[in-house]
Amino acid sequence: MTARPALEIAVTSPAGARAARENGADRVELCTALELGGVTPSAALVEAVAAEGLPVQVLVRCRPGDFVHDADEVALMVAEVRSVIASGAAGVVVGALTADGALDTGAVARLAEAARTADRPVDVTLHRAIDQSADPVAAAALLPSLGLTRVLTSGGAPAAAEGLAAITAMVAAAPGVEVMAGGGVRLADIPALAAAGVAAVHLSAKVRAPRRPGSVWVPLGAGGASAEQDTHFVTDPGVVAAARRALDATD
Structure with a gap:
């Protein structure tokens, strides 16, 4: 029987991690x-x-921006890998592409090697750089030789539900690597994603934080964002709980 x-859940704060934990998530991705x-x-x-459990x-x-990184950026991310692991990360989510x-593989191998220097097991996930690659399935086939734990992907499509065929092909192309469906995932998509054989489903479960009444808004950055757009995202506990129920129903 295939495991559920x-x-x-993607989170940006301890409060988001708490909402994820209290509503049935198995792990979080932090950024x-x-x-x-x-x-x-x-x-x-x-x-x-990490203190949230x-x-x-x-x-x-x-x-x-893009995922084509120069030598200085790769060196910086190698140092960041070591830093976040020392701070309690159970794993890191990394990736890089060539200009074509x-x-x-050279940059990804360096990032994975930095993670492996920890004195405990650490997961290494390839992020959605794979969805901007020229051939996501071919890229996935390289992951076992790089020693990666999993890959987060929408199958090269704008949303995972539209990339089901490629996601299914990735599962076959990367034995031993957990394929995790993510990117534009809606609750209604979860049964089909589970049926594709993925090891995990990734959601942001995000909602814009409400503006505080009476607060004054002045644009501070580029892009001409409105007062409603110039905010941050928080985790919606209801979406996490609904996703948990949807996955449990796939047993």
């Missing part, structure tokens, strides 16, 4: 700037989220 997929696709959180934030997979991404859209 795990539930991973900051979720509205930019996520970047590496501080050591103090990793410590605070769930295993914490920490995104190591030194900047927003292939998996940058």
Whole structure:
């Protein structure tokens, strides 16, 4: 009998990790700037989220934008891998591509090697850089030789439900690597994703934080965001609980 997929929730705070834990998540992925696709959180934030009790997979991404990283950026992320593991991360979420859209196996190997220097087992996940690669299934086939634990993917599609065929192919192409479906996942998508044979389902379960009444808003950054858009995301406990119920129903 196939094991029920795990539930991973993307969070940005201890409160988000608490909401995930209290509503049935198996683990969390931690980042900051979720509205930019996520970047590496501080050591103090990793410590605070790890104290909430769930295993914490920490995104190591030194900047927003593409996944083609130069030598300085790779060196920085190697140092960040070591830092977040020392701060209590159960795993790291990493990735890099070459300019022609292939998996940058040299950079990924360096990041994975940095994680393996810990004095305890550490998960290493390839993040959604794979979805911007020229051939996500071919990239997934390289992961066993790199010693990665899992891969987070939408199958190269804008949303995981649209990439089911590629996700199924990744499961076959990367034996021993956990394929985790993520990216635009809706609650209604969970049964089909589970049927595709994924090891886990990843949701952000996010909602925009409400603006406080009476607060004054002045634009501080580029892009012309409105007062409603210029905010941060928080974890919706109801979405986490509903996702847990949907996964439990796939048993």
